[in-house]
Amino acid sequence: MVAAIVTLAFPVQGQEMNELHSAAAGNDVAAITSLLAAGAEIDARNADGETALLVATRANNIDAARVLIEAGADVNAKDRINDSPYLFAGARGHLEILGMTLAHGADLRSTNRYGGTALIPAAERGHIETVRALIEAGTDLDHINDLNWTALLEAIILGDGGARHTAIVQLLVDAGANVNLTDGDGIPPLAHARSRGYSEIEKILLAAGAR
Structure with missing residues (x-):
């Protein structure tokens, strides 16, 4: 029952998801662009509940983050520990990505796992x-x-x-x-x-x- 609930809370999308997350981790803009054009779900989650944008943000991969954000990735999408691209960029001082999240709908009231x-x-x-x-x-x-x-x-x-x-x-x-x-x-x-x-x-x- 618990596993079913988790799956509903964080839907995943097989190979497309894996490739998009890998491209984000590798700062591979060309691959991200190609995958999105082929219909990859931009806010699909990995096993930790991370979107590709959050993966890019954790690595401070500015180019990957930019192409995902400009394509409409959710800057407020949280993973299982309540990190979002906006919150993580702010906490870690990833200033350029933070600026992009602020320009694309960052929820200033959102809070992390410590309620901050x-x-x-x-x-x-x-x-x-x-x-x-x-x-x-x-x-x-x-x-x-x-x-x-x-x-x-x-x-x-x-x-x-x-x-x-x-x-x-x-x-x-x-x-x-x-x-x-x-x-x-x-x-x-x-x-x-x-x-x-x-x-x-x-x-x-x-x-x-x-x-």
Whole structure:
């Protein structure tokens, strides 16, 4: 019964699907174009629930991603662990693919398996330009994930306090992130920054009215 449900949730399409996913993994634009012209299902899933576009995105295969997106691939199609091309590109800092997903209907409200938007892991991992792009696109600055952390909290708690994370904190604060939203234990960003000795981040937060 479980297997039947999974098959219905993630339909697969035999050889055509395998070839399209392989072409995406190999960044083979000519093969992708040929397969789509022959009628391959653009959003067919592999055993992990990935579309060809998600396979291309994981490999940061920009050319393959471009041809798939321009042909109408779903930038929000999630796999079994709730990754989508949009969410994965944001989390991993694949900036060019992220830009394409944003231009082709990325759902800014979609969340990953931790209940976070693309902005939260981008902030945590120090992807400055990705954070900037997601802010400019209108991503919710104060979304709280399942760990009770915002992008600002993750940049501090899981960041290293260095130049990249400091710049990200500045970007978030300048964009209007709430500097006093606490974690699940009631601890605010300022206290986290102080406890870690992140003096530059502390200055940014204080200047923005952090308590």
